[in-house]
Amino acid sequence: MDKKKQHGLARIRSHYGKFSDKEKRIADYILQHPQDIIHHTINQVAEDLEVAESTVFRFCQRIGFKGYQALKIALAAEIVTPMKDIHEKISDGDNIATVGEKVFRSNIKTLEDTLQIIDVHAMDRAVQTLVQANKVEFFGIGGSAIVSLDAYHKFIRSGIHVNSNFDAHMQLMSASQLSSADVAVLISHSGSTKDMMDLLHVLKEKQVTTIAITNFAKSPLTKEADILLYTAAEETEFRSEALSSRIAELSLIDVLYTNVMIAKGEDAKLALQDMRKAISLKRL
Secondary structure, eight states, X not given: XXXXXXXXXXXXXXXXXXXXXXXXXXXXXXXXXXXXXHHOOHHHHHHHHTOOHHHHHHHHHHTTXXXXXXXXXXXHHHHSOHHHHHXXXXXXXXXXXXXXXXXXXXXXHHHHXXXXXXXXXXXXXXXXXXXXXXXXXXXXXXXXXXXXXXXXXXXXXXXXOEEEOSSHHHHHHHHTTOOTTOEEEEXXXXXXXXXXXXXXXXXXXXXXXXXXXXXXXXXXXXXXXXXXXXXXXXXXXXXXXXXXXXXXXXXXXXXXXXXXXXHHTHHHHXXXXXXXXXXXXXXX
């Protein structure tokens, strides 16, 4: 099956920030009523939204499908599938091995869905911005703070001046010292926490370039950040979206780091050698 036919909702979420107001109306309708789309004709959808059928058709093409029928097939494969129960629903009576398999399958699905919605142009912009930055700071609140620390742990090997703080007050203080020559990477599953938005507003005042990694295309963070990278995680009975999205966030950080190291070439190799030499002092 064409991979595009397996990720209809994820593709809509990933493109959401680029939609016009009319396209957002169509996107909202599909995201809120995916089951209805499977059974409705393009004419019914157009009437419900009070738009032309051609507008709905062009919307389908905008997100990578040949037309409305292709989108319906994608949604049917995504929603009405027996594999969903196998991969995601954990029962109280499941044994340890079964739970382990389902957790792994859920993580694999999150990674596959995120891979399908990666915006190559946004990723390229992010990489180039990081390479050219005077300083890069990673920000995350709560569970995302752990991801930001992982990013710091990786990027410190690149030779780029990087930083990350766990404390929300320290994050604000650090953000206030950045400049237009610097880059801030904001990691937030929901993209709508007050602490993260407070940070973003400080960064915008300092004219810092911002890269956002988030799961929700329709959030306050995505409206104001400069470069947007999305994860695609679904909530299950025993695991929230935020937990499963962590795997995708870490993977996006890996993609950024690897591309930055390649782009920096010999400078990155020398920085990595210095790091390994320093760490070797800790080995017996």
